[in-house]
Amino acid sequence: MSTDDRNGAPGYILSRLEDWARESSIWPVTFGLACCAIEMMATSASRFDMARFGSEVFRASPRQSDLMIVAGRVSQKMAPVLREVYDQMPEPKWVIAMGDCASCSGVFNNYALIQGVDKIVPVDVYVPGCPPTPEALLDSLIKLKQRVAANSRNVRHGAQTSVGVGIAHNGTNDAAHTA
Amino acid sequence: MAQAEKSAERGTGELLTVNMGPQHPSTHGVLRLELVLDGEVVVHCRPVIGYLHTGIEKTFEAKSYIQGVVLTDRMDYLNPLGNNLAYALSIEKLIGCEIPERATVLRVLLAELTRVASHLMFVGSMALDLGASSPFLYCWREREHILDFFETISGVRMMTSFIRPGGLVRDVQPEVLSAVSAFLETMPGHIDEYEELLTANPIFRERTEGVGILSADDALALGVTGPTLRGSGVALDLRKANPYCGYEGYDFGVPTGTHGDCYDRYLVRVAEMRESVAICRQALDRMPVGSVRTSDRKVMPPPREELAKSMEAVIHHFKLWTEGICPPAGEAYVGVESPRGELGFYVVSDGSGRPVRVHERAPSFANLQSLPKITEGGAVADVVACIASLDPIMGEVDR
């Protein structure tokens, strides 16, 4: 009984169920770095209430989480840590690059930051804003849920980095990234 | 760290090195602690910082003075307006330009509102770290009100860049001021709610009383300032000691603790919230009328309608938006009381449009130096309470 053929074959119901289950409870790992982390906490607080979308629980360890919200600027020293946490998350996993600093290192175009987190991890949804308002983060979560609902097994990574690429860590700014 | 010879020389049993690393729910950002444990007791704690180093001070040198305001927002992201204020005061001291009375009073109001918002975040996250998740939701309800005010007056919730050298970006609408005064009426009642939840809570007291004791002279030796220092009993508050922005005209108390443990630091910050609400109310009562920008055209661009009429206005406008402010050669440092301690920008200029050096004296950087002293000897679980009580912001620690 193969579970991921979509054309009404016997596995169809199970894969629909599987997509629905995964889409309705995406648990983010707490990866708050800088100012966007405060807005991420505001999103999970009482007014904007991320719990309505099933993402209430911020798991501290990557072993029990499906989504990594990179909330803040990623410095050169933090890059291997980010890659390590991403690698240790079980599949299927998704990444939201929250804010300009995570998407393209926005305000700070200098030696200290990785210019955009998609040089290290494959990113699924980019959220503009510095910091993005909680509504923008919720909107990105909804977009991610739609993508997961469509096909939660074959995880399409929109990023330039393939899985398992190492990070050139000799301090130079152009971290190795494959097109 | 090879454990063998370390434990041999200690002889108290096997020492274990545990990494309370950059990705941790209760290190208040990307702080990493290398803890050497003898069972549950912390024998040695080595903080490792730099995981959020953003090279802001290097970026300052590539930007003009007005563009620098945007960078100051992102250093201490719980106190953006306070950082803008410190930066603006340093540059105004360098230029020697006077700003109108209404701008000064509005600056006090905005700085104190940011202090309340920052302390709300402190109470919420300290309670969350120690397991009480409901105060977090209550505190953020009030914080959202304050962020709404900032969004109304500047269009942005947090990174407003609203206070600039020479005054404010634009005037604050009167209906916002009435909304703020309505909010200030309810605020003391809300603070009582938090106190009911936490202050007398036996579990909270058990986890914080007598934990992480920092003596007054240790604090002074390590350069600790702000509520952390006042928690140890030293009543040093720059708003009283070296008043700026007319703080000598407001009457407010400086709450201090006695034992210097986590509980006192918590009590000092909650009492400070009440004082800030009192200051805001006084600021609202004495709000003068007038413009919020300095008349010195070398610092602030002239109003739009003046551009049509006078040639000098057009020239000033053009000069300001191309070359920016050109303060005379020299240096300036103004110490400001941020929610975490003494904050100041040391600005060195050589007369051109770009600063030679802008160094931020970050209070959390000095406060975090006291972490080994207050955690060593305590239990591992108390490390969480100690970090929360220092309220460090890694954005300004790592700059």
Place this chain on the structure above:
Amino acid sequence: MTVSDTLLEAFGADAIATPADLIPTIQVPLGSIEAAVARVQKEFGYTRFVDLTAVDLLSREERFELVYLFYSLDSNAWIRLKTRTDQQAPSITPSVPGANWYEREVFDLFGIEFVGHPGLTRIMLPDDWQGYPLRRTEPLGSEPVDFTVTRKVYGTG
């Protein structure tokens, strides 16, 4: 506040300047910085260490200017000590524990070695980082923004 006369006769009138922020600034030769710090802290009561930073003046000799800032609790005033150095400077951490991380940061970002510092290693940048970014000789290290229009210019993409 005018510069107190005890400071004047202690360091000589020409060494003291008062910049725009009215904080008395004392220029001290590199060799006697430890003595000056001890004197300022003990004799004149500026006990609290506030800040230490460096300014790269790109001048021919003695390129970096170390700026120490102290604060006196009883007279509520700051005082600034300045000294010029090229590569090394004596560390004040043994006598002023608060300066530990500040000296490590100045070493990390400027490359000034503080002789006598208990653990002079990098504090901000990764340990295997080459170069000292805050020196004016080093570039900002910014990457060209990958606009489609600039791709031909930078030959990316």
Place this chain on the structure above:
Amino acid sequence: MLMAPPPLVTYLAIAVLLVAALLLVTGRLSPSVPSTAKARPYESGVSDPVPTQTRWPVRFALVGMLFLIFDVEALFFFPWAVILRELGWQGIGLVLSFFVVLGVGYLYARSRGALDWR
């Protein structure tokens, strides 16, 4: 008419079925992509984990035993509390002896300072 199986058997059957279903579905659905990084212990993100094969202080074992004695044994109070009314005084007397034994043990452990860590 088939006799309905005794309640305990149905209860156990449901438990076993539920566990089997859960294991089967999650086993089939969750993709397993083993990688070297996943094999490494999670050390708050630091990639070179610190070796932790050291001899643990004996106090951890002590606290473990104390937990076993006082917490697990406290479990026996629950079924007793449920049928307290039928047992009457004779039941209370019975449990009292059990309570005295536990109480003496607890007071002894506390006086010897086994509970506080230092």
